[in-house]
Amino acid sequence: MARRARAERPLAAAQPPAGRAGARHVGRGGGGVVSGGYPQPERSRGVIALVEQNCTVCMLCVRECPDWCIEIDSHVERKPAEGPGGRPHSVHVLDRFAIDYGLCMYCGICVEACPFDALFWAPDPGYSALDVRDLVHERDRLGEWVKDVPPGALPAGLELPGASEGSQPAAGGPAAD
Ligand code: SF4
Ligand code: SF4
Numbered sequence: 001m002a003r004r005a006r007a008e009r010p011l012a013a014a015q016p017p018a019g020r021a022g023a024r025h026v027g028r029g030g031g032g033v034v035s036g037g038y039p040q041p042e043r044s045r046g047v048i049a050l051v052e053q054n055c056t057v058c059m060l061c062v063r064e065c066p067d068w069c070i071e072i073d074s075h076v077e078r079k080p081a082e083g084p085g086g087r088p089h090s091v092h093v094l095d096r097f098a099i100d101y102g103l104c105m106y107c108g109i110c111v112e113a114c115p116f117d118a119l120f121w122a123p124d125p126g127y128s129a130l131d132v133r134d135l136v137h138e139r140d141r142l143g144e145w146v147k148d149v150p151p152g153a154l155p156a157g158l159e160l161p162g163a164s165e166g167s168q169p170a171a172g173g174p175a176a177d
Contacts (some may be wrong), residue, residue, distance in 0.1 A: 041152040045106045046124040046139075048099055049145035051158065054118035057092035061119060069103035070110060072096060086170070099142060102135040117155045122148035136164035 028129050040046065057074045073096035081088050110121045122145045137145075146160060 007144060021106070023052070040123045040125065042123055043119050044123040045108060045123065045127075046117070047101070047122050047127060047145050047148075048104075048111060048142065049120045049122045049149050049162070050097055051120065051146055051154075052094065052097070052119050052139060052143050054096065054155075055094055055118045055159075056116050056118075057094050058116065059113065060113050064109050064113040066107065066109065067103045067105055069100040071098045071100075091151035097139040097142060098136055100136045102132045117158075120146070120149045120153055123150070124148045 057070060057072060062068075062070045062072055072094070073092050074092045076090050077093050079089050079091055108121070109117060124145065127135075127137075146154075
C-alpha cells in the first residue's frame with residue numbers, strides 16, 4: 001500500500017524546489033541561467049570569473065583556498081618612474097592563473113578573500129567535462145566567465161577589456177620591493 005501511495009503522489013510534489021539546478025544545462029533565461037528547465041538564481045555559485053586587470057598577484061586567494069586548487073605564476077618587472085618625483089619600482093606581472101574545478105568545493109573563500117575585486121561568481125554550471133584535465137580553467141577561460149557575472153555584482157565603473165585583451169598580463173600590481 002505504501003508503494004502505491006507514493007506512485008499516486010501528485011507530480012508537482014516530486015518537483016525540486018524552485019531554484020534548484022537540474023542535471024542538464026540547456027541555455028539561459030531572463031532572470032539567470034536555465035539548467036534542466038529550472039532557473040539558476042543570479043547569485044548562485046556556478047563558476048568563478050577572473051577580472052584579470054584587477055588582479056595584483058597578491059596571492060591571498062591561493063593562500064586562503066582550503067583545497068589548493070588555485071595556481072598562480074608571476075614574475076617581477078621593473079617599471080620606470082611615473083611623474084615628477086616618482087621612483088622606478090617593481091611590480092608583479094601575472095603569467096598564469098588557473099582554477100582546478102576538479103578540486104574546488106565552491107566554498108567561495110577566494111571570492112571573499114580577494115581585496116581587489118578580481119574574483120566573482122557567475123551563475124553558470126555548464127562546464128562539465130569528460131576529461132578531468134578539462135576542469136582546469138586557465139586565465140583566458142576564467143576571464144570569459146566575466147560576461148556572465150550579474151552586472152550588479154561587478155564594481156561600479158569597471159571597464160572590461162575586449163575578449164582578445166583578456167589575456168594581457170596584469171600590470172601595476174603591488175610593489176615587489
Ligand atoms: S571556491 Fe573555495 S575551493 Fe574553490 S577555488 Fe575558491 S577557495 Fe578554493
Ligand atoms: S585574484 Fe585577488 S586575491 Fe587572488 S591574487 Fe589576484 S588580487 Fe590577489
